[in-house]
Amino acid sequence: MGDIPKYLSDAGTRAALLDMLLDHVYLSLVPLVVSVVLAIVLGLLCHRFRQVNATLIALSNVVYTIPSLALFAIIPAVIGTQVLDPFNVILALTVYTTALLVRPVAEALAAVPAHVTAAATAMGFRPLRRFLTVELPLSVPVLAAGVRVGSVSNISLVSVGALIGTGGLGTLFTDGFRQRYLAPIIVGIVLTLVLALVVDLLLVLLRNRLTPWVRAGGAP
Amino acid sequence: MIFADAVAWLLDPVNWSGGKSIPVRVGIHLLYCLGAVLGAALIAVPLGLYVGHTGRGGVVLVGGSNALRALPTLGLVTFLYLVAGGGTAGVLIGLIVLAVPPILAGTYAGIQDVDRGVVDAASGMGMTGAQRLWRVEVPNALPLLVGGLRNAMLQVVATASVAAYVGIETLGRPLLDGLRVLDYGQFVGGAILIALLAVVLDVVLAGVGRLVVPAGLRLAAKARRAGSGKARSSGAQSRRRGEPAPVESGGSTA
Numbered sequence A: 001m002g003d004i005p006k007y008l009s010d011a012g013t014r015a016a017l018l019d020m021l022l023d024h025v026y027l028s029l030v031p032l033v034v035s036v037v038l039a040i041v042l043g044l045l046c047h048r049f050r051q052v053n054a055t056l057i058a059l060s061n062v063v064y065t066i067p068s069l070a071l072f073a074i075i076p077a078v079i080g081t082q083v084l085d086p087f088n089v090i091l092a093l094t095v096y097t098t099a100l101l102v103r104p105v106a107e108a109l110a111a112v113p114a115h116v117t118a119a120a121t122a123m124g125f126r127p128l129r130r131f132l133t134v135e136l137p138l139s140v141p142v143l144a145a146g147v148r149v150g151s152v153s154n155i156s157l158v159s160v161g162a163l164i165g166t167g168g169l170g171t172l173f174t175d176g177f178r179q180r181y182l183a184p185i186i187v188g189i190v191l192t193l194v195l196a197l198v199v200d201l202l203l204v205l206l207r208n209r210l211t212p213w214v215r216a217g218g219a220p
Numbered sequence B: 001m002i003f004a005d006a007v008a009w010l011l012d013p014v015n016w017s018g019g020k021s022i023p024v025r026v027g028i029h030l031l032y033c034l035g036a037v038l039g040a041a042l043i044a045v046p047l048g049l050y051v052g053h054t055g056r057g058g059v060v061l062v063g064g065s066n067a068l069r070a071l072p073t074l075g076l077v078t079f080l081y082l083v084a085g086g087g088t089a090g091v092l093i094g095l096i097v098l099a100v101p102p103i104l105a106g107t108y109a110g111i112q113d114v115d116r117g118v119v120d121a122a123s124g125m126g127m128t129g130a131q132r133l134w135r136v137e138v139p140n141a142l143p144l145l146v147g148g149l150r151n152a153m154l155q156v157v158a159t160a161s162v163a164a165y166v167g168i169e170t171l172g173r174p175l176l177d178g179l180r181v182l183d184y185g186q187f188v189g190g191a192i193l194i195a196l197l198a199v200v201l202d203v204v205l206a207g208v209g210r211l212v213v214p215a216g217l218r219l220a221a222k223a224r225r226a227g228s229g230k231a232r233s234s235g236a237q238s239r240r241r242g243e244p245a246p247v248e249s250g251g252s253t254a
Helices: A005-010 A011-048 A048-066 A068-079 A088-112 A116-124 A127-164 A170-178 A184-210 A212-216 B003-011 B022-054 B057-069 B071-084 B087-111 B116-124 B129-166 B172-180 B186-214 B215-237
Strands: none
Touching: A005 A011, A005 A068, A005 A116, A005 A184, A005 B116, A005 B172, A011 A048, A011 A088, A011 A127, A011 B116, A048 A088, A048 B186, A068 A127, A068 B003, A068 B129, A068 B172, A068 B186, A088 A127, A088 A212, A116 A127, A116 B071, A127 A170, A127 B057, A127 B172, A170 A212, A184 A212, A184 B129, A212 B057, B003 B172, B003 B186, B022 B057, B022 B087, B022 B172, B022 B186, B057 B087, B071 B087, B071 B129, B087 B129, B116 B215, B129 B172, B129 B186, B172 B186, B172 B215
């Protein structure tokens, strides 16, 4: 372990680490943002149409069962991208995160008390406005819990992409293994954990900002 | 067409016999997975039961298993492989480390979720702590416990594929070899096998879950669902991934 300072002392290594870290952030957070939007739309469909609900939940369970390495390989075969295209990893993680989020979103929407929606309707809210300003905000705590799990799992999964040429910090693991050198592997693990922790803290802050009524002690 | 190549690779008799054939690799993959889940269960189930039953250390446990979930699997496997100086021991330890959090979380959440009224009734009937644990809490916790085992199995199946990178002969091997020699049929064929194995194992464990969960519990859940409609159903069904309170639920790193 004594060679970590030596490993980090090289300015070129540090610059490369920063690049990989930014790459990692991009690869893990783009799918997160895209799938939040997708999951809200799909969750709304699930909430409104029973049939869609059963199908989507079953589908997302199957998707969630497929190991990441397999999905990374199957996606280019399905949509015809290059095998080493970073888009494959982004799409795979988007699929996972969406599958993770659809059910909580649908359940959170279903859990909005009927008297609250009725009050909004009585105040003259049209369905779209009611959804965006009443039902969706009330679902934020549940959505946020799902997003936190999604961010941790994305940040950890991006590394697997290193095996197919797109790995962010995961490249440190393949490099370290090839050179039989522990320092980059340890640095990679630590940076991944720290990144996951920082993103999680930011998500908690964001959730608290979006749900001021929780701290004020009010119930919907 | 890549899929045609993949099917051709899957059906090629050459890949179905010999020391590096598909059946041998499926077998090795299964051995690693079963060994790891069994090993992890031996550690995680007693610990989860203890913490759930006594209520001591729950916060530490949930926090700790969440932190473990952020561990990059490839990093853990390469790290342990180099530290252990090669061989299967490093890989197996890595798999066990990754399988512990979901089982622990499932066991703990299962015990915690047991209706307090039921536990109080058991105490009121004069049951001792151990009787309460084994005859009331454990049977009631089984759905979530099995959910934890399923999550652990998914995690381990995925990681055993990734671990082919350090040289073990699991189903990740044909995939990685296919990529190296640019044989995309083999690359995608290997991926399809991994996905199939994961789905089949999950279905098998779901079936085992149905067998071991007491019939009374299923009836109670059904009655609850039918009785009070949609609002309650989320609680009755929240047995695994994607549930509303995922902080203490099973793993999600596929």
